[in-house]
Amino acid sequence: xxxxxxxxxxxxxxxxxxxxxxxxxxxxxWHEATVVAAFIAMRGEADPAALVAEALGSGRRVTLPRVxxxxxxxxxxxxxEATVLSPQGAYGILEPPEDAPLTPxxxxxxxxxxxxxxxxxxxxxxxxxGFYDRLLPSMHNATRVAIAYDFQLLAEVPTHDHDxxxxxxxxxxxxxxxxxxxxxxxxxxxxxxxxxxxxxxx
Numbered sequence: 001x002x003x004x005x006x007x008x009x010x011x012x013x014x015x016x017x018x019x020x021x022x023x024x025x026x027x028x029x030w031h032e033a034t035v036v037a038a039f040i041a042m043r044g045e046a047d048p049a050a051l052v053a054e055a056l057g058s059g060r061r062v063t064l065p066r067v068x069x070x071x072x073x074x075x076x077x078x079x080x081e082a083t084v085l086s087p088q089g090a091y092g093i094l095e096p097p098e099d100a101p102l103t104p105x106x107x108x109x110x111x112x113x114x115x116x117x118x119x120x121x122x123x124x125x126x127x128x129x130g131f132y133d134r135l136l137p138s139m140h141n142a143t144r145v146a147i148a149y150d151f152q153l154l155a156e157v158p159t160h161d162h163d164x165x166x167x168x169x170x171x172x173x174x175x176x177x178x179x180x181x182x183x184x185x186x187x188x189x190x191x192x193x194x195x196x197x198x199x200x201x202x
Contacts, residue, residue, distance in 0.1 A: 001116055001117050001152060002043065002116065004151065005043070005044045005045070005116075005149065005151075005152065006043065006044045008044060008149070013044060013046075013047065014047075015172075016046065016149050016150075016172040017041075017046050017047040017048075017049070017050065017172075018050060019172035019173070020046050020048075020147050020148075020149075020170055020171060020172050021048070021050040021051050021054070023170045023171075023172075023174075023175045024051055024112075024145060024147065024170050025051070025054065026175070027143075027145065027168065027170075027175070029109075029110050029143035029145070029167075029168075030110060030145075032109065033055075033060065033109035033110035033143070034060055034061065034109055035060065035061045035062075035063065035103065035107050035108050035109050035110075036051070036052075036055045036060050036061070036062050036063070036108070036109065036110050036111075036112070037062075037063045037064075037065075037076055037103070037108045037110070037111040037112065037139070037142065038051060038052050038055070038062055038063070038064055038079075038112045039064065039065055039112060039113075039114055040064060040085065040093065040094045040095070041114070042093055045114050045148075046114070046147045046148050046149055046172075048112045048147060051112065052079075056080060056081060061078065061103070061107075062078075062079045062080070063076040063077060063078055063079060063103035063108065064076070064077060064079045064085075064095070064096050065077075065095070065131075065135075066088070066095040066096055066098065066100075067088065067089060067093070067095065067131070069089065072129070072130075072131070072134075073131065073134055073135070074131050074132070074134075074135045075102060076102065076103040076105060076108070076135075077095075077096040077097075077100035077101065077102060077103065078096075078100055078101040078102075078103055079096055079100070083096055083097070083100060084097065105135075105138040105139050105140075105142075106138075106139070106140050106141055107141075108139045108141065108142040109141060109142060109143065110142055110143045110145060111136070111139055111142045111143070111144055111145065112145055112146075112147055113132055113136070113144055113145065113146040113147070113166055114126065114132075114146070114147070114148075115146050115147075115148045115152065116152065117148075117152050117153075117154050117157055118146050118148055118152060118153060118154070118157060118166075118169055119153065119154050119155060119156050119157045119169075120153070120155075120169065120176050120178065121156075121165065121178055121179070121180070122144075122146070122165035122166040122167065122168075122169060122178030122179075122180045123156075123157050123159050123163055123165055124146055124157065124163075124166060125157050125158075130162070132164065133162055133163055133164045136164040137164065143167050143168070143181075144164075144165075144166035144167045144168070144180070145166065145167065145168045145170055146166040146168070146169050146170070147170050147171075148169070148170075148171055149171060149172055150171035150172050150173045150174065152171070153169065153171055153174075165178060165180035165183075166178060166180060167180050167181050
């Protein structure tokens with residue numbers, strides 16, 4: 001999939017990324033969001049740059065990831081037009097400076113999530129580092145929106161217990177609501193019922 005995506009001409013990436021952005025802008029969750037977590041596209045990924053520009057232009061706060069290699073975690077830092085991004089790490093990923101203010105993760109209303117492949121249930125595969133699977137559970141209030149080109153959408157991807165689902169999959173040709181949030185609520189209700197039914201110690 002990396003090779004297929006990498007072979008996409010630059011003008012096609014721009015056109016498809018713009019189509020994705022237009023679909024994200026139609027989501028009610030976008031209009032309700034005041035703090036948006038985004039990312040800087042790399043290796044030919046669908047590019048959320050238009051969404052970052054729209055968010056800043058409409059007065060929303062934007063936060064971008066910085067890799068904490070030692071902790072193997074993403075730290076989210078505030079970003080605006082004055083922020084200077086610089087290449088970091090082995091892949092030269094553009095990141096905000098270390099001294100940029102950190103964003104409390106529970107303040108994020110919507111998070112844009114990259115993916116290598118993904119499926120209609122909201123499961124995704126990234127680059128194998130598990131960074132987003134560790135990050136997303138801490139964004140308790142965020143609607144999770146994965147963006148990718150339509151050819152990256154598969155019928156099913158392999159999953160593991162720690163994998164985090166997204167709420168929406170948005171490609172250049174379709175928007176899918178995955179049901180992840182309602183499934184999580186139902187799991188919580190089921191856990192609560194089991195706790196209520198468990199006999200109390202005498």
